[in-house]
Amino acid sequence: MLTVEGTRAKRVPRPHSPIRESSSTRPSGIKRILGFAWVLPALVLLAVFVYLPLVQNLGFSFLEWDIYSGSQTFVGAENYIKLSSDPIFWSALGNNALYAGVSIVFQVCGALALAALIESVRRERWRRALRAVYFIPSAISLTVAGLLFYFIYEPNLGLLNYVLSGVGLDALTQPWLGQESTAMMAVIAMSQWQGFGYSTLLFAVAIQRIPSELYEAASIDGIGVIRRFFTVTVPLVREMTGLMTIVTISGAFQVFNEVMVMTSGGPNNSTQVLATWLYRSGFVRNDFGYAAAIAMVIFLVTLIIALAQLWITHRRRVEW
Amino acid sequence: MQKRDSLAAIALVMASALGLSGCANQSSTAVANVGAEPEFSGTLSILTKFAGDPLQPYFEDLAAEYTELHPEVEVELIQETDQSIKDKTKTLTASGALPDIYFSWTGDWAENFVTGGLAADLTGVIGPDTEWGKTFGEASLDAFKYNDKYFGVPLYNNGKFMGYNKAAFEEAGIEVPTSFDELIESCGPLREAGFEPIAFGNKDGWPGLHYLQQLFAYNVPAEVLQADFNPESAKLDHEGYVASLEQFKTLVDECTDSGDGTNGVLYTTAQEALASGSAAMYYQEILEFDTVTAEGNELTGENFGIFKLPVPAGAEGDPDAIEGAPEGYLINAKSPRAALAVDFMKFVTTAESAKTLSSPPYGQPSTVLGAVTPETSSVAVNEGITQVNDASQIVVWLDTVTVPEVADAWLAGGEAIISGSSTPEEVLESVRNASNSAK
Numbered sequence: 001m002l003t004v005e006g007t008r009a010k011r012v013p014r015p016h017s018p019i020r021e022s023s024s025t026r027p028s029g030i031k032r033i034l035g036f037a038w039v040l041p042a043l044v045l046l047a048v049f050v051y052l053p054l055v056q057n058l059g060f061s062f063l064e065w066d067i068y069s070g071s072q073t074f075v076g077a078e079n080y081i082k083l084s085s086d087p088i089f090w091s092a093l094g095n096n097a098l099y100a101g102v103s104i105v106f107q108v109c110g111a112l113a114l115a116a117l118i119e120s121v122r123r124e125r126w127r128r129a130l131r132a133v134y135f136i137p138s139a140i141s142l143t144v145a146g147l148l149f150y151f152i153y154e155p156n157l158g159l160l161n162y163v164l165s166g167v168g169l170d171a172l173t174q175p176w177l178g179q180e181s182t183a184m185m186a187v188i189a190m191s192q193w194q195g196f197g198y199s200t201l202l203f204a205v206a207i208q209r210i211p212s213e214l215y216e217a218a219s220i221d222g223i224g225v226i227r228r229f230f231t232v233t234v235p236l237v238r239e240m241t242g243l244m245t246i247v248t249i250s251g252a253f254q255v256f257n258e259v260m261v262m263t264s265g266g267p268n269n270s271t272q273v274l275a276t277w278l279y280r281s282g283f284v285r286n287d288f289g290y291a292a293a294i295a296m297v298i299f300l301v302t303l304i305i306a307l308a309q310l311w312i313t314h315r316r317r318v319e320w
Numbered sequence: 321m322q323k324r325d326s327l328a329a330i331a332l333v334m335a336s337a338l339g340l341s342g343c344a345n346q347s348s349t350a351v352a353n354v355g356a357e358p359e360f361s362g363t364l365s366i367l368t369k370f371a372g373d374p375l376q377p378y379f380e381d382l383a384a385e386y387t388e389l390h391p392e393v394e395v396e397l398i399q400e401t402d403q404s405i406k407d408k409t410k411t412l413t414a415s416g417a418l419p420d421i422y423f424s425w426t427g428d429w430a431e432n433f434v435t436g437g438l439a440a441d442l443t444g445v446i447g448p449d450t451e452w453g454k455t456f457g458e459a460s461l462d463a464f465k466y467n468d469k470y471f472g473v474p475l476y477n478n479g480k481f482m483g484y485n486k487a488a489f490e491e492a493g494i495e496v497p498t499s500f501d502e503l504i505e506s507c508g509p510l511r512e513a514g515f516e517p518i519a520f521g522n523k524d525g526w527p528g529l530h531y532l533q534q535l536f537a538y539n540v541p542a543e544v545l546q547a548d549f550n551p552e553s554a555k556l557d558h559e560g561y562v563a564s565l566e567q568f569k570t571l572v573d574e575c576t577d578s579g580d581g582t583n584g585v586l587y588t589t590a591q592e593a594l595a596s597g598s599a600a601m602y603y604q605e606i607l608e609f610d611t612v613t614a615e616g617n618e619l620t621g622e623n624f625g626i627f628k629l630p631v632p633a634g635a636e637g638d639p640d641a642i643e644g645a646p647e648g649y650l651i652n653a654k655s656p657r658a659a660l661a662v663d664f665m666k667f668v669t670t671a672e673s674a675k676t677l678s679s680p681p682y683g684q685p686s687t688v689l690g691a692v693t694p695e696t697s698s699v700a701v702n703e704g705i706t707q708v709n710d711a712s713q714i715v716v717w718l719d720t721v722t723v724p725e726v727a728d729a730w731l732a733g734g735e736a737i738i739s740g741s742s743t744p745e746e747v748l749e750s751v752r753n754a755s756n757s758a759k
Contacts, residue, residue: 066436067414156577175580178580178583179739264524283407
């Protein structure tokens with residue numbers, strides 16, 4: 001009898017010691033130079049457009065920079081010290097964390113459950129239609145979606161309050177984006193709507209890769225739908241789950257567009273996230289050195305997440 | 321992916337802008353000669369605040385006419401909106417790519433360009449004693465005066481007024497209020513008559529600052545207010561500030577339908593509420609008068625009236641002050657075509673161009689003397705500009721008169737007052753902290 005345990009995925013063995021190149025297969029000097037020449041343009045582009053700005057940004061974070069006169073004053077770690085005592089920075093960091101938490105619930109857990117549900121539909125035509133329906137919001141740009149939801153949330157003319165009033169729930173009508181208590185969640189909700197379908201589609205693809213024999217075997221053993229989901233689907237899409245978790249968290253710390261379009265960080269800075277606070281510090285408050293320090297924090301957070309992503313995906317590679 | 325792209329774009333723009341500025345500032349040390357004979361060739365770049373209808377064609381038409389007169393000259397227009405021009409200007413400044421002519425507000429905004437050596441000294445060509453300078457009102461020229469030198473070409477004047485629907489007032493049986501208390505009392509009858517008393521949208525934060533600055537001018541003595549704009553001399557301890565914040569909160573709670581949710585409403589939505597006849601009042605700039613009464617709107621020019629925000633009882637400031645400021649253009653001090661830029665701005669401010677600018681559909685009251693008349697401008701624009709000219713003083717917008725850190729604290733404070741999350745005392749404390757940190 002084939003059990004779920006019996007189907008446990010095998011780890012891919014780590015590559016052992018690299019194969020020693022024989023002198024006959026080793027490229028000659030000219031070939032090596034030619035090879036280097038081929039990758040040189042890409043390296044130059046990468047250096048100029050990725051690493052140079054990064055290094056420059058690190059330098060700027062130690063400066064007080066007057067963009068009007070061009071004067072630069074080295075202030076050491078002052079911008080970083082200011083960060084530590086800036087309540088808006090911490091509130092922005094908290095908003096990013098909240099964003100990440102909600103996104104994991106909806107765009108990882110929720111999307112996985114929905115993908116499993118869609119893939120359990122018998123007819124292929126319906127499965128395709130459902131995938132398309134859920135994916136459509138992801139095809140809309142975040143800026144457009146932000147504007148659309150701005151009008152949905154509008155307190156006097158918005159669709160949401162209109163519908164709530166229409167079904168007799170007047171007590172629940174709110175100025176969704178106009179008050180500190182609801183603004184951040186309203187922005188996050190829009191973002192979930194926009195990103196949910198994309199995650200669902202990725203999970204659907206991962207589920208399709210699971211051999212149908214495993215589900216058939218589970219059915220023969222009398223395992224119900226829910227248990228089948230937790231004992232077959234979830235373990236076998238864990239690579240995708242890990243990846244989606246990392247990508248979702250990383251994305252949550254880089255969120256910018258939707259907040260700018262819907263609230264610009266207000267009211268009273270309650271929806272500031274790191275990227276919008278970076279923008280406001282630089283382009284509104286003229287404090288470019290401080291903005292650069294915030295940029296370094298975002299970089300560090302996303303770097304750590306990216307490294308974790310590499311480590312997890314390497315460790316969790318499975319095959320069957 | 322979009323999130324990654326946008327963040328990467330910000331980082332890249334910021335880093336490259338700042339990086340390039342280092343190069344630009346090191347290499348561009350030439351000082352513009354605005355008094356030289358212009359050479360009519362090359363490309364003249366201009367950053368305007370006239371993007372979108374109905375203003376966009378104004379500079380386009382002028383550029384076409386100028387090119388017709390001087391075929392060797394090409395005019396490159398960069399047209400931005402009121403909101404986007406702030407970011408655009410700073411990005412161009414940081415990257416050392418300011419155009420030959422660029423838009424500027426007065427106050428701290430323009431002063432940054434002057435002290436940074438990015439605005440050409442125009443005293444010799446537009447000073448009050450010069451031929452060109454004599455065509456402008458002196459107060460308008462003074463708005464761009466720093467250290468006794470003139471740096472800007474004022475294009476139009478502006479001021480803030482309460483615009484109202486006369487028919488709504490008549491239906492509600494009320495008169496134009498003469499005090500702040502009367503204004504608040506008028507909201508009940510207007511609501512009973514089926515109108516939103518005052519339409520207000522503060523999604524962008526600055527509309528709230530406009531109310532606050534006018535109330536500060538009424539409640540805080542002028543010399544105290546001026547000292548408080550500068551972080552070096554600011555004390556921000558006059559009781560007029562708390563009184564103003566309380567009055568502002570009363571107005572929001574008593575007179576707007578959106579109340580503590582006003583931060584979620586766009587100012588254009590509020591503008592539309594007056595234009596469509598659903599709201600009785602909307603606090604607006606002169607520049608908006610012809611927009612709310614444009615053809616096709618429910619509100620017509622005949623039914624549209626204006627009055628100054630009424631003065632609160634017992635206010636210790638200047639009851640005759642009006643909030644507003646001219647807006648104009650600076651000439652890049654490092655422009656190799658500065659003389660040509662001056663010639664173009666002279667063309668923009670001829671009597672004929674000034675009348676066109678002051679007339680519908682533009683409705684921007686020109687600073688050129690004699691341009692705004694009952695014949696050229698709408699009744700409301702003419703009345704507004706007359707009141708601005710008669711005012712004891714013009715108080716510059718709060719978000720451009722003081723340093724950005726303090727302006728930003730006032731902006732967040734205004735939003736907090738509307739939503740009720742902070743008391744006036746807490747808001748004042750946060751502004752004081754911002755001012756202290758900006759010293």
